[in-house]
Amino acid sequence: MKAKSRSRQQAPMVRKLGIVGGLGSLAGGDLFYKLVKSRAVLEDQGRYHFLFEQHPFKDVLLPLDQGASMTSRKFYVFQVCKSFEDSGFDAVMLPCFASQTFRAEIEEELGIPVLDMMVALARHVRHTVSPRTTLGVIASVFVRHCGLFERHFGKDFQIVYPDADTQAKLMEAMYGLNGIKDGHLEGAPLEAVYQACLSLQAQGATVILPGMTELSLVCADLQRRGITVLDINEIYADFATLDQQPMRPPFKLGIVGGVGPAATVDFMAKVVANTPAGKDQDHIKMVVEQNPQIPDRTASLLRDETDPTMAMYATCKRLESAGANAIAIPCNTAHAFVERIQAHLRVPIVNMLSETVEWIARTHGSGQAIGLLATSGTLQSQVYHQAARHAGLQVLTPGVDYQAMVMDAIYGPRGIKAGFTQGLCKEQLLLAAEHLCELGAGVLILGCTELPLVLGHCEAFEINGHRVALVDPTMILALKCVALAQGAGKLNVLNSLEHVAAI
Missing domain, CATH: 3.40.50.12500 (Rossmann fold)
Structure with a gap:
């Protein structure tokens, strides 16, 4: 029996x-x-x-x-x-x-x-x-x-x-x-x-x-x-009717785009630039839903405006239906909503924040003080703080006036979301960055996907006498996605970031 x-x-x-x-x-x-x-x-x-x-x-x-x-x-x-x-x-x-x-x-x-x-x-x-x-x-x-x-x-x-x-x-x-x-x-x-x-x-x-x-x-x-x-x-x-090996289709990366639109294009460029390829056909398949109509994540977190969870979930499901093997969301603030979405998906969302913090811990060591330049919604959600605690890292955030400068640099009339990457928005970011250096930060996370459009990834950036590493989460997310596509070990690809010049 x-x-x-x-x-x-x-x-x-x-x-x-x-x-x-x-x-x-x-x-x-x-x-x-x-x-x-x-x-x-x-x-x-x-x-x-x-x-x-x-x-x-x-x-x-x-x-x-x-x-x-x-x-x-x-x-x-x-x-x-x-x-x-x-x-x-x-x-x-x-x-x-x-x-x-x-x-x-x-x-x-x-x-x-x-x-x-x-x-x-x-x-x-x-x-x-x-x-x-x-x-x-x-x-x-x-x-x-x-x-x-x-x-x-x-x-x-x-x-x-x-x-x-x-x-x-x-x-x-x-x-x-x-x-x-x-x-x-x-x-x-x-x-x-x-x-x-x-x-x-x-x-x-x-x-x-x-x-x-x-x-x-x-x-x-x-x-x-x-x-x-x-x-x-x-x-x-x-x-x-023979027992045949199941086919392994080429890796396809799904991208929740439009959060924001320029940051999506920037992220895709980083995926392409960091994919080892001798011809077009060697590059990664990507399916992108450029959906700028997803409600603003910061407005939802700070002012209880429209919740973006449903729109993000629906976009992820469409990417899943399109055959995506993994999903990337090139938006830091959006990661405040990832946990509630992931449980209802069959494919993983690559967590940009935890990947970034883990990379910093490996590269710069635990116990490091990290300065965080991000939207007020990201700061309030504490998503970076939670990831940093798991890695044994301390997060420093700007004072009230300096955080107002960061928000204006992103959302202001001459801000990055309005299409500006030079002038006032850059000056405001540099002032906030210098402030974090004075608080003791040796590494700065460019924790809004618009920020790398102004300040690129750099291992040694000079700010008014301070020497600081600028870390671009979208670069780390791109390299992680390349590693997934290649089936390679995470460390082999991500450690190469030390040699990557700012894009």
Whole structure:
């Protein structure tokens, strides 16, 4: 009894597979049938959940000649695949050789795999056919021209195709008015496919590979006539029911933007600047909701104005739905609301404040007095104070008059949120910074994301005879996000901040 109980607990989870229909209705239906009757499914029917989804696709009737456009087909396939992803499916089956030519493009934009039919076919061939065997290929002109079979079989096998006249008859038999694709599986269409197979045998082919999924509809008839032709739908069905490693999609960073707008752009620039990349494609995927309509965080904390929690939560949920693996909020004051939001999200919000304080403790040592330049809302929320206490650091804040200068530098008519980065706002910040140095601060946190637009990160900044380190939390947040994307250790990347010049 105990053994049975343990066995039940270790039973595999349900595997949900979506099948893209509409690219060849009969061939897609045949795949679904062969999937349901495959050995793995019959042995464990409760494990598999299949969904065949087909929508009207007008371009399905266009001939697959050499110059056939795949644009509308790509869009159709992506829409159906995305609906499977949104419904929580584990993988997608794409029973169409023409669509397999752009399978990788589609998969790159999804968070679930699109099972590679050519890999399934190649795997089967390498297990059943001797190397250097001549393989005949029955494919559309488009698939043939794309070199799909050469990429998968060209190194180990000899590949032959029907001659031009036979190919033309084959295309008519498959895709013509009374062709196999429309359900005419006997008579002239079947005979034309049979003759194409004979022409390949005459070129030395001992095995016929399918390059049209419709070939599965007449595969049994051809085999009864002595043709060694492979059934791609049967092979693909068996491949789909193998235990496969889950795909790990590229890291995607979600950004709550607009708090404030310029600070968001500044943060993104820091992510880009600190990502090791030799080309565009090496950079991190980012999805940003630039939402300046999120209610002001400082106004909520100081004057009990509109609570931004709901707007922030809704923005985070949309980023979560867009496939974000982690969420960054380049706004210090907004972190006063993070704790109440995080519990209701499936993905983590990278806490800029705790990352900043931890970096200071590692770099400058515990027991350090830290000066905090931030909004009055951030100061009142005590979020930096709480993080600092955990790290054994003391936080110093400006006196009342100097804090008024900081607020004016941020929110005033000639402040940073109004688009100014020089003049009065900078002078006010420098006066407040000097005041904190006089109180004993050796490190200053630029604790509002607008401040680094005026004073950049710097390990040794001179202020009227005082030497102080300026720490930019958005830089640390950017480097942490880069580390997450790379799967690297936190210290390796964050310690490099010592060598980063101010941006």
